[in-house]
Amino acid sequence: MGEQKRMGGRPRDAEAAGAIKAATLKLLRENGYGAVSIAAIAAEAGVARQTLYNRWNAKADLVLDALYEETGRYAAAPLTECGLSFAAQLEAFLVQVFDHLTEGGGPVRSLIAAAQEDPAFRKVFKERFVRPREQMITDILARARQCGELAADRDIGMLSAFVHGAFWYALLNDDPMDAAFAHAITTEVFRKNG
Structure with a gap:
């Protein structure tokens, strides 16, 4: 019973x-x-x-759980697909992220603002929301370098920071984040010298 x-x-x-x-x-x-x-x-x-x-x-734990679950539906870790370049994988991943941020960017902007005012929340926000997403992009770039799609001397951590900086800046300024923006970021990251 x-x-x-x-x-x-x-x-x-x-x-x-x-x-x-x-x-x-x-x-x-x-x-x-x-x-x-x-x-x-x-x-x-x-x-x-x-x-x-x-x-x-x-409250921070609840908010981040809710946001993490929702974000996971839109921008889960990209899978390595046979025959798909790492540039194409990064671009597709960014399109997913931007679709989600365009639809639900308000809560993320409010969390970024809260993180600036509350050091304890900033720590949790970075650990549970920001860092896992950074790691997804860093992993794509590391595999791209390993497979020769990015030059061996490229700084993966810095490239990941550039990618995130571009879209956080766009999000905070309410600039358009669309497929064209994803393509522009990817083109710059994978640009060949010369």
Whole structure:
């Protein structure tokens, strides 16, 4: 009997977690990180505040989980495809990232702003959101160099920083991020000398 109760609770837990993450993203889009509270998220999701605290230690953890899950649907780590150049892989990955940021860039901008004001949040944001995405691009570039598509003397870390700098700058300035922008970045990264 007790086992049945536990098993019966699992779908509700998953459903509650989904509702909480959806509410979090909705409120982030509408109000920005600083104006969103745990109480507001709980009310929007139709759950008790304790339900949130049972799963997440702090608002930052919840926000980053929700954003990470959503971003993963749009810009998961690129797979190495046979016959597809690393330049094409990078460009396709950037198009996915830009599609997501164009559609849902507001929450990310509010998180960047919050990270400038709150050192503890900045640390978590860098570890859980920024660094994993940097690593995805760094991995593509490292494989490209290994396979001779990038010259052996190219600084992969710096190239990755250039890529991220270009699109963070565009995001913060609300500049267009589209396939043409992805192509321009990729062309510069993979430009041959001479």
